Amino acid sequence: MKIPDSGLMESSSCAGSEEDGAAKVLENPAVRVRIEGDVFTADKVLLESNCEYFRALFQSGMKECQQEEIHLQVVSARGFLVALQVIRGERPILSDDEIVKAIECAAFLQVQPLVRHLMNLVNSDNCLLMYHTAATYGVLELSRSTALFIRDMYQDLKEEVRCLPKELIDYVESLVPSTYVMVGTHSPSNQQLQNFMRTVCYLDEDEKDWKVLTHLPLDASTTMAGVTVLNGKLYIVGGLYDLSNRVVDSGFCYDVASSTWSTFPSPQQLRYNCTLLGHEGSLYALGGEFERTTISSVEKYDVSTDRWSFAAHLPRPASSVPCTKSMGRIFICLWKPKDATEIYEYLPIKNEWVLLTTLIRHQSYGHCMVAHRDNLYVMRNGPCDDFLRCMMDCYNLTTGQWTAMPGQYENSKGALFTAVVRGDSVFTVNRRATVEYSIEGDKWRTKKEMTGFPRIGSMWTFLLRLPKKSKEPLGKPELSNGQNFKVLSDLRPSSSAECND
Known part of the structure; x- marks a missing residue:
């Protein structure tokens, strides 16, 4: 029947x-x-x-x-x-x-978990097939997600894209690509003595230089803060006012589309030196410190309800926890002095942390972790705490195997501890240079070198899709992107710092 x-x-x-x-x-x-x-x-x-x-x-x-x-x-x-x-x-x-048959099934039977799984599998090898098939069967969420991925890799896929129907090519070209964005370490300012270097900047890849995107609100602090991006918005939680370790008790959100800042509640447990992660409509504040004590608590902020709630604690107290997302999954890196690095996965449905694997390396302090496809890359200092070199190990989620990356990567060229992955590329930055690496099998090859970011201190880097606007180069006297920039000194939850054309 x-x-x-x-x-x-x-x-x-x-x-x-x-x-x-x-x-x-x-x-x-x-x-x-x-x-x-x-x-x-x-x-x-x-x-x-x-x-x-x-x-x-x-x-x-x-x-x-x-x-x-x-x-x-x-x-x-x-x-x-x-x-x-x-x-x-x-x-x-x-x-x-199997991808084609799975998309067909997702379309006819309307299996949303399958659509999400397919979105997590998109890579440079299958993106054109996924895009064409999803568009053919009308799986719009998958079609748009894959089109955005192709737009981010358009230069590398330009020849292959020509095989697509013209309407699909036109749609990809109408989209805005992801941009490499950075914010440095800044304490709060005041209206009488504003620090106009307190900016969020983006990389103009055509001109190979950094430009100003927006200024931080006067009350916002990125000193030992948690910084992340979720649904096209930048979030800052838990920065310090000064050396007294007094925590800023408001979170700050920058909406790229409207170029406005707003505030939102801080976590119930005030914290600094924490890690902030955005995932499926929520922010996660992981660990950190309070009153010079390292904590293990984790809090989840539901953006739609504007509420924080406690989630499962970290396996042990930790601050500045390296974390990443791969294929829709959340991973953190913890280390035990001084030779063991542990990778844990957070399972949102079960609200628990599960030990995935342990890496034994001499002086194995994991400083940063990024993901590409089903690989987790853990970066650490070179031998004898040589901070000018970076060693890397790769853990494959599918095979469960570790691989030592060949050679050493010059940390003086690109600060790999602030790495961000876009498509098949890795972007890094420090004062000397901004470097784009191409991920090729078991190595990262230098693809492009651009102007560094000429400021000292820690940096937070991420990707944002910026509106097509004219921006001014970093270092211009007005530092205002050619706009009338206004900051409300008494920033309240209902207020915002606006950047008006």
Whole structure:
């Protein structure tokens, strides 16, 4: 029997009372799905909670609500198997043929977890196939996400992109690419004695130079703060006022689209020297210090509700925790003096930290960690605490194997402890140079060298998609991007520092 295309039908109860229905679920929670001669046994509740097609079917009142076997003819067996793996919590790596079948399944059965999994798998090898297929089947979220990835790598993929239909090429070219952005270490200022060097700057890759994006609000501090980006906005939490270690008790958010600053609540536990991470609509403040004591608490800020709540503590107290995201997963790097580096994964659904692997290296202090595809790169000082050199080790999530990266990387060329990955490139910066590395197998090759950032102190680097506006070079006397910049000295949660054209 062929199941008709149910779409999003009006919900109603299956035949029988609620008590009878509950008894049937307890007796037989599984359902068989037959596709192309293959039969899959699946948890009925799992299908209903993760797949719009089955949710509509099981709530439709049709006789299929009570059937033990359902026949599907709209998707392939292989695509449905991938969907089942994903909704059961697996993370399969897919071939090109499996990608096409999975996208087809995601489109017809409306399996949102599968769409998210495919978005996490996008890379330079499969992005064109994913983009074309997602656009063909109308999986808009995946299509847009992949188009943005292609836009970020447009120069490297320019020849291959020509194979796409013109309308798809035009859409990619209409998008704004990610820009390498940096903010240095700055304490709060005041209206009478403003520090006009307190700026957030971006790299103009065409001119190979740094330019001003915006000024920090007077009350904002990036000294030992947590800094991150979430949904196109810059967030700052937990900076210090001065050497007294007094913590700034407001968070600051910069909206790139409107070029405005606003405030939001600080974590319930004031902290500095913490790590801030943005993930799926929330900020995570990891560890840090308070009153010169290292802490292990973690707090989660839900942007939509404007509230902080405590999450699972770090495995042990830690500050300036190296962290990264890979394929939609959160990882941190902790070290035990002095020869062990541990990688933990945070599982949001279970709210727990799980030890993934341990690396034993002499003087193995992990200072930074970045991700590319399914690889985690851990950077540390060279032998004998040589801060002008950087050693790297790579952990592959799929194979569970560590690889020592060959050679040493000159930290004087590019500060690898502030590395940011975009596509197949890694951007680094220090006072001397901004360096773009190309990730090629088991090595990073210098691709381009540009002007460094001529200021001292720690730097936070990240990617933002900036509106197409004319900006002035870093160091211009007005430092105002050709705009009338206004900062409200008495910044309240309802106030903002504005940059008006």
